Ligand SMILES: Nc1ncnc2c1ncn2[C@@H]1O[C@H](COP(=O)(O)OP(=O)(O)OP(=O)(O)O)[C@@H](O)[C@H]1O
């Protein structure tokens with residue numbers, strides 16, 4: 541809300557235009573990502589989609605999506621179930637390659653290089669663009685081996701103990717597991733498992749971390765830990781997160797992309813603007829829970 545909209549005269553303006561009294565469509569109570577100062581980093585574009593369509597056989601899951609995701613920030617993807625959020629995320633690190641029916645058209649650039657070019661190795665790409673899924677999915681291995689796994693298959697040299705510790709620290713899990721690194725990752729709580737998966741993803745030093753509803757299977761305390769962690773991660777990485785939770789998107793992201801049914805990107809911009817004063821009525825209706 542801009543300053544001049546805020547001029548209220550002597551009386552309580554109970555009959556004022558709801559747009560001005562209603563201030564935020566969603567009450568966030570906390571600052572949005574844009575207010576944290578991360579934007580000061582410059583926010584160069586790291587990922588750019590140009591006219592991306594995705595089909596599963598004949599079904600069009602994404603419809604002409606173009607957007608530019610800034611580096612070193614948190615970008616949230618929101619929208620109703622089935623609108624293509626996960627599909628978009630999976631385009632970025634070519635996870636859709638693993639789905640036989642999927643076909644991607646258009647350009648998807650990572651640092652100005654099309655990730656679908658013939659000379660791009662998807663395995664190397666996925667080292668640069670890590671992913672965390674909705675259900676925590678640790679391997680049936682020790683905590684240590686879960687975190688070390690990616691570095692081993694990538695043949696990353698260096699002190700493995702140090703790298704494992706660093707990743708677990710950055711994932712805010714080290715203090716809870718440092719004395720039981722040999723324990724199976726599957727024996728951790730759901731929230732710990734998800735932080736283990738985040739540690740596994742960041743252990744290979746990716747540039748981007750994709751998260752597909754990383755907290756939706758967790759209780760409020762574990763969710764809040766993951767949100768704090770995302771805030772920390774954004775100091776080092778670009779984070780792109782899908783969430784169904786509007787308050788979460790408003791709390792943690794700098795930019796928000798709103799997809800609607802049919803795989804269309806309806807609006808993309810600063811999170812504050814999307815939540816306080818969106819351009820499109822359909823976005824406002826979605827955010828305020830009128831559908832979706
Ligand atoms: N592997 C697949 N094969 C066929 N169709 C798929 C596949 N994955 C997704 N789809 C279809 O593509 C569309 C977009 O799905 P997607 O999973 O990207 O949506 P979403 O926005 O992530 O939904 P949700 O919020 O429920 O996770 C849906 O119509 C879905 O049924």
Ligand SMILES: [Mg+2]
Nearest residue numbers: 625626627752
């Ligand atoms: Mg999904």
